[in-house]
Amino acid sequence: MRSRDIGFRLSTGAFAFVLASIVVAIGFELSRQSMLSIQKFGFDFWRTSTWDPVAGQFGALPFIWGTLYSSILALLIATPVAIGIAVFISELCPRILRTPLVFLTELLAAIPSIVYGLWGIFVLVPAVRSLEIALPDSLRALPLFSGPPLGVGMLSAALILAVMVVPFTSTVAREVLRTVPLAQREAAYALGATQFEAIRAAIFYARTGIVGAVMLGFGRALGETMAVTMVIGNNPQVSASLFAPQYTMAAVIANEFTEAADELYLAALVEIGLVLFIITLVVNGLSRGLIWTMAGRKSGRAAA
Amino acid sequence: MTGQIANPSIRLKAPTPTARPTEGAANRERDVKIDVEHLSFFYGAKRALEDISVKIHPNVVTAFIGPSGCGKSTFLRTLNRMNDIIPGARVEGTARIDGNDIYAPGVDVVGLRRRVGMVFQKSNPFPKSIFENVAYGLRINGMAGSKAELAGRVEESLRQAALWDEVKDRLQESALAMSGGQQQRLCIARALAVRPDILLMDEPASALDPIATQRIEELVYDLKKAYTIVIVTHNMQQAARVSDHTAFFWLGRLIEYDRTDKIFTAPAEKLTEDYVTGRFG
Amino acid sequence: MTRMVWRRMLSSLFVGACAIAVLVALVPLAFVLFFVLSRGVQALNLDFFTHMPLPVGESGGGMANSIVGTLILTGLAALMAVPVGVMSGVYLSEFPGSRFTSIVRFAADTLNGVPSIVIGVFAYGVAVLPFRQFSALAGGLALGIMMIPIIARTTEELLLLVPGALREGALALGATRARAVFTVIVPAALPGIITGIVLALARVAGETAPLLFTSFNNRFFTTELTQPISSVTVQVFTYAISPYEDWQRQAWAGALVLVTIVFICSLMARLATSRVADMRGR
Incomplete structure (x- = not known):
């Protein structure tokens, strides 16, 4: 009996080992492939902003900038909306509305990135462009809105990212809110709290997990590729302007990987991938840690 | 009538429409703090309370006893409209506090709950400091003008809850680091801080050890000088120890309501007697 | 006041x-x-499903090769991911609490959060570069890696939902643990597991980024696994960023097909999970 159980454990464990080793293999493989670039440029790779494959000059600062800028902007837009949805579904809405709303947010998450991108090119970008044109000149003078009204650029990318991030953040935030004991809300109500004040108490109780939910959305935004690639304008520059076409780490890999003729170029792109891998690893790890501390291990599972 | 009742005496002797302690001529018993008439409570289609009428007097401790599921907690929660937050809950009949119908349209539920404090079965401190827990109700209700006033009221409440001496040096520590009994007294302090005149306690000691329970009971005894206290308990010794009046609930109905000594020594109803003597429940 | x-x-x-x-x-x-x-x-019309793409200038044509390509790619992915995912899920649910289990669970969640483009880079490194050849196999590998953590975690969760009494019943009859798991527990959770697999398939069928430089694209019809192969998503991408209106129209048709697949799968999953919830409620 015992020995057969061990056989069972070993055989299923072997598959589990495959799963775990894939993550290690990704890290190893990306490091190996990017060694050339790491050795040649060192830390300068991340501090310089000249991206000139022809001259063999590779500085990835614009991509880091574009990735962080677009993701943080998206987060600023998406977080209040996502928490609002989570609160509405878990605390406010009539029970019959709950399932349909959950389904719709799931659908929002399930629509392929490429479809968002297609919609972005043909619907969102023209709309953003007319918005940019309609902006009064006095505002256009600000660095935030400088540059020609192209439509493609940071604003379009951030908007589309926000749409894509909302369902992730709201789903996790909803799960986290569900783990708040009813007693917390009751305690607030019993002291004469309004509905808002009682929900605020619940959100406060769940704050760690909600920060985790927001970070999970951040992780998604950082790695999002197709939709962003199609609307951000793909121009490697460090600009504060919302209207400026910029570039992200994921987008440059998507666009230039097959064109990378020489080894250094390829290594530079893989290095960007490696850093993207590490950043998302850290962000997701932190976010899961927060969600787990909040909800205990059982509910943390829902956040996967 | 309910067909599933096994004991025929119930059908014969239905409780009087308005129960009220009959003996005792203390002055305070002429006053009525909470006056409930023909109150029924429904969860969706299910009737959880059936035609409850009761007059609760100020500055006494009234205990609700009965087997679990008998409706005593549900009834308690109708008195500060806590059941409102349950979807599908519905109330019929009237409940007056100081003569005002709390279920009348346009009643300020938030204000009602401030005046009718509640302590729950399991202590439920907020994940904040001891000080902030007590200050919470004061802050949301805007009841303290200055920092000094806030601190004063927090101290006063903690003293009332007999907790001050234990926590005065660690007010900024997390409430979650306290013992279970301390947490429950903190919740009492939190409820007292907003100066309610009624305190509802839903099995406040059921999760505590005997020593912590004794402290809560002593506290209840002290607090009745200033508050009208209604306490739900499944522990009959506790009801006998702390309460002046006792109401016995069974299957969503109020079977008997009288002075506590009467309930425990010479109940009018056979069912009450069976319950207090431990024949069921 | x-x-x-x-x-x-x-x-x-x-x-x-x-x-x-x-x-x-x-x-x-x-x-x-x-x-x-x-x-x-x-x-969208029947041609879309049955015809090959036409060169610029000619109206009409379809994505027959891309549709077959997507089927092949997701099939390859499933072939790889289902055994690894399900068995890992069995391990996770059967041996909770061990250190290795925590590591595997952490790895699954981590892998789930790795950007798909990064997985594409990885698949390029291990399955394209050594052979100097874009291939359906490389694309299938990339998609498979994306499916594994989803399947593993769904399987784990659903197995944990199976009532303990069922397991005890089987063990009490003298079944070995493996036997109890594979003849009683897994079958009990099977509808849910299949739903999870279908959802994972729907998700990777909509992926573009990991295919860009693994399965690449192919204008022609092929079922050759060692050759570059077209997929609906990559084809939609190519058409979407093209300047030709005919192609852009095709891109919308492709998007509609993708969204329909996703919609149907999500709906199925919803229905199935509500059944699981019923089971749990009982």
């Missing part, structure tokens, strides 16, 4: 804001679905 009025107002405002948040999120969803549907329907 003005304070009370203010608090009430704030509370109503908050409730209103939450409701508006829901609308704010549903508006883009409605917009996306509306455009995909209206533009997609215009371009």
